[in-house]
Amino acid sequence: MRYRGWLLPPALRDFHEGRIWLKDHSPFSSVDLEKAIQRKYVSIIEGIQMKPAIKCNRCHNTDPHLFTQFDCSKCQQQCVYCRHCIKMGRVSSCTQLMIWTGPKAIKINKHSLKWAGQYTELQQQAANETLASMKAKRSHLIHAVCGAGKTELLFPSVYDALKRGLRVCIATPRTDVVLELYPRFQQAFPETTIHALYGGAPYQNGYAQLVIATTHQLYRFEKAFDVIIVDEADAFPYTFDETLQRAVEKAKKEKAPLVFVTATPSAALLHTFQQESYSFIPKRYHNHPLPVPQVRSLWGYEKCFKRGKIPKRLKKWVEERLHQKDPFLLFFPTIDLMKRATPLVQELNEDILAVHAADPERKEKVLKLRNKEVPGLLTTTILERGITISNVQVAVIGAESLIFTANALIQIAGRVGRDVQFPDGEVLFFHHGITAEMDEACAKIQFYNKKGFSE
Amino acid sequence: MNKIESHCLMCTQSLKITISWKMILTKQFSPTICERCVARFVPSQSATSLYQYNEAMKDYLHQLKFLQDVALAKVFRQELHNRLTKEKAIILPIPMHPLKQQERTFSHTDELLKAAHIPFIQLLEKTTTETQSSKNREQRIQAAPLFRLKEGAQVEHKNYLLFDDIKTTGTTLQHAEHVLMQSGAKNVQYFTLIEG
Numbered sequence: 001m002r003y004r005g006w007l008l009p010p011a012l013r014d015f016h017e018g019r020i021w022l023k024d025h026s027p028f029s030s031v032d033l034e035k036a037i038q039r040k041y042v043s044i045i046e047g048i049q050m051k052p053a054i055k056c057n058r059c060h061n062t063d064p065h066l067f068t069q070f071d072c073s074k075c076q077q078q079c080v081y082c083r084h085c086i087k088m089g090r091v092s093s094c095t096q097l098m099i100w101t102g103p104k105a106i107k108i109n110k111h112s113l114k115w116a117g118q119y120t121e122l123q124q125q126a127a128n129e130t131l132a133s134m135k136a137k138r139s140h141l142i143h144a145v146c147g148a149g150k151t152e153l154l155f156p157s158v159y160d161a162l163k164r165g166l167r168v169c170i171a172t173p174r175t176d177v178v179l180e181l182y183p184r185f186q187q188a189f190p191e192t193t194i195h196a197l198y199g200g201a202p203y204q205n206g207y208a209q210l211v212i213a214t215t216h217q218l219y220r221f222e223k224a225f226d227v228i229i230v231d232e233a234d235a236f237p238y239t240f241d242e243t244l245q246r247a248v249e250k251a252k253k254e255k256a257p258l259v260f261v262t263a264t265p266s267a268a269l270l271h272t273f274q275q276e277s278y279s280f281i282p283k284r285y286h287n288h289p290l291p292v293p294q295v296r297s298l299w300g301y302e303k304c305f306k307r308g309k310i311p312k313r314l315k316k317w318v319e320e321r322l323h324q325k326d327p328f329l330l331f332f333p334t335i336d337l338m339k340r341a342t343p344l345v346q347e348l349n350e351d352i353l354a355v356h357a358a359d360p361e362r363k364e365k366v367l368k369l370r371n372k373e374v375p376g377l378l379t380t381t382i383l384e385r386g387i388t389i390s391n392v393q394v395a396v397i398g399a400e401s402l403i404f405t406a407n408a409l410i411q412i413a414g415r416v417g418r419d420v421q422f423p424d425g426e427v428l429f430f431h432h433g434i435t436a437e438m439d440e441a442c443a444k445i446q447f448y449n450k451k452g453f454s455e
Numbered sequence: 456m457n458k459i460e461s462h463c464l465m466c467t468q469s470l471k472i473t474i475s476w477k478m479i480l481t482k483q484f485s486p487t488i489c490e491r492c493v494a495r496f497v498p499s500q501s502a503t504s505l506y507q508y509n510e511a512m513k514d515y516l517h518q519l520k521f522l523q524d525v526a527l528a529k530v531f532r533q534e535l536h537n538r539l540t541k542e543k544a545i546i547l548p549i550p551m552h553p554l555k556q557q558e559r560t561f562s563h564t565d566e567l568l569k570a571a572h573i574p575f576i577q578l579l580e581k582t583t584t585e586t587q588s589s590k591n592r593e594q595r596i597q598a599a600p601l602f603r604l605k606e607g608a609q610v611e612h613k614n615y616l617l618f619d620d621i622k623t624t625g626t627t628l629q630h631a632e633h634v635l636m637q638s639g640a641k642n643v644q645y646f647t648l649i650e651g
Contacts, residue, residue, distance in 0.1 A: 065461055068526040074560045083526060090523045092560070 018224025041102025146414020
């Protein structure tokens with residue numbers, strides 16, 4: 001006797017719960033999908049909503065410029081599609097989006113926290129405050145300087161939420177950060193199923209109670225999470241792209257709390273949280289002050305590069321680093337300038353490499369610097385955050401450029417001295433005129449040091 | 456389809472458009488991509504195509520065909536218009552298999568011509584859903600007939616111009632040409648956007 005009914009495949013439920021997904025892109029067979037729809041386990045909504053105003057039901061984009069109309073051969077009508085989230089598979093008027101409404105995934109309430117580290121007093125306090133906020137379902141802001149050990153102090157809150165059977169998401173605007181956080185969390189929570197989601201991530205089995213994702217991936221979730229932690233909440237493009245902020249809102253359940261974690265909160269964030277649920281850590285975990293940037297003039301550096309020469313002061317600095325065998329990062333304001341400078345710097349040492357956002361070998365090159373296979377890297381602002389390299393020294397070329405905001409400069413300076421063994425290092429701002437942003441960055445770093453070491 | 460783009464269709468950077476008298480009086484299309492993206496495309500040396508295949512074209516075709524971003528059909532409308540508007544032969548875009556077309560929701564060759572305001576007709580239909588890109592050179596050359604005449608289609612003793620997005624070995628175009636010549640066409644030539 002064969003069982004003739006239909007049993008819901010657990011993988012189908014585990015995958016689709018909390019997600020808003022293109023029906024045609026589901027990784028499961030259409031037979032199973034149709035059965036699930038028949039049983040009303042899935043609700044189907046149209047891809048593009050026309051009333052009251054045009055809106056993409058996946059990414060909630062409402063900008064009419066980002067919709068295109070065309071003659072659709074599938075439905076033989078005029079269709080509209082959203083160009084905003086097209087990289088995730090096109091959503092048009094005749095595409096169907098599916099939302100899981102069926103039975104809930106079975107949560108295995110077996111979690112353990114394996115982390116043997118020690119908190120500093122300030123970390124402990126911030127961790128306690130965050131935990132208290134989360135228990136009270138209150139949103140929270142953690143403002144901690146670069147290298148304060150922000151990730152570790154999230155562990156107790158995440159552990160508590162997991163034990164209570166809540167679904168937790170750690171979202172960040174940068175793929176690099178996802179890739180760095182994932183192994184650290186997997187190590188701390190060895191028994192928990194964790195998924196890392198980013199553009200191009202592979203299919204991962206089972207139901208993940210803890211999801212580490214780029215904010216872009218949250219377009220694909222709806223009312224899924226009981227807690228969302230937004231790491232590096234001020235990074236591009238999160239603050240710049242309003243739909244990403246809305247994505248976070250829609251990916252969480254209605255009353256779910258948000259936790260923002262950043263070294264450089266925006267004025268708006270500070271204003272919202274400073275009065276109540278706010279933790280501030282002005283000191284690094286290793287109890288050494290933040291390296292204060294030194295400001296150096298580099299007049300007419302652009303012309304100098306154009307003439308095919310390295311400005312003398314910069315050359316001297318790079319040679320010194322090469323001589324002392326310190327790994328270094330040179331930050332450039334534009335890709336063009338960096339490309340012009342690359343062959344010139346390579347004359348000093350041919351192993352020096354350059355990286356930018358679209359570089360497919362970005363990860364490998366950073367790894368090479370970490371493993372001391374190359375003496376230094378030329379980079380754009382892409383490496384301003386999320387990377388930790390022991391004993392790295394940093395110079396910003398053209399620190400007066402508009403792209404180097406105070407926050408960007410603080411993040412760049414924050415790359416230096418993160419290791420206990422090398423708590424100090426050089427941060428140089430080479431400039432063609434000092435800007436208010438540069439002053440603000442230096443002043444803020446000095447303020448943190450004063451705050452952290454006043455008692 | 457004729458709205459003025461405020462952002463580059465390929466890199467989403469904002470476009471600085473100044474509407475010039477030349478644009479209005481010569482009825483030019485407004486630009487759809489930024490100068491940086493334009494510079495990534497390399498013009499072809501051959502008279503039967505507009506561009507060479509390179510990394511930029513790979514990205515373009517990926518976004519147009521695989522990600523189904525029909526808006527990108529407009530990117531080359533000015534260049535296609537300039538080249539084909541004075542064409543005396545009857546223009547035939549290479550068709551897709553109906554099932555394939557339904558899957559993609561549009562035919563990219565039709566859309567490219569539509570965006571450039573080039574009139575065209577359709578006489579052929581594709582017989583197979585197999586793609587050329589899945590085959591190697593030998594398999595392509597030995598393939599069974601890829602096209603047949605549409606039911607009721609009349610091929611006149613005239614000049615025809617076949618249009619496709621890309622020519623790699625030329626098999627697709629040869630097959631289409633063969634069908635048309637057999638049915639009494641006077642002459643069949645071809646033109647592609649990209650030379651592979």
